[in-house]
Amino acid sequence: MxxxxxxxxxxxxxxxxxxxxxxxxxxxxxxxxxxxxxxxxxxxxxxxxxxxxxAWKLADMTGVLRTLAEHKLRIKENTAPVRQKKRGQAPERSKFIVEEVQKLVEAGIMREVTYQSWRSNLVLVKKHDGEWRMCVDFTGLNKACPKDCYPLPEIDWKV
Structure with a gap:
């Protein structure tokens, strides 16, 4: 390797x-x-x-309690929720997505939502070793979030 x-x-x-x-x-x-x-x-x-x-498997990944830390996205005022149209997937990719989502649900990382207001497509990216990595296309959500007017400082400034 x-x-x-x-x-x-x-x-x-x-x-x-x-x-x-x-x-x-x-x-x-x-x-x-x-x-x-x-x-x-x-x-x-x-x-x-x-x-x-x-964490050697998804079930090993324990979540942070909401009482300790919770992240909320700032969305621009009067922004309508972005609902991406569902993209079709090839059968082998679709099978992989179902398996990965099932693992995430069983591990408690994801849960089913019946009436979602925001919807983003899954994107499969090929890893260097030929396996698939499941990602989410958050371009619509990113456009709805205001830009930071102050970027993170350069690390050498902090040091």
Missing amino acids: VCQEDVPTSEPVECVKVAINPEHPEQTVMIGGNQSIEGKKAICEVLKANLDVF
């Missing part, structure tokens, strides 16, 4: 696939190949010591 570092180089850096959980050898992480052997061992030890912070 080859991974690219943030800094462009002439040659890609080889990554090492490591199984850190002995109970689930199929669950792996990638460690950059430019690490020394001692560095790789140290990274693996830190990861093994903190296995409980990783």
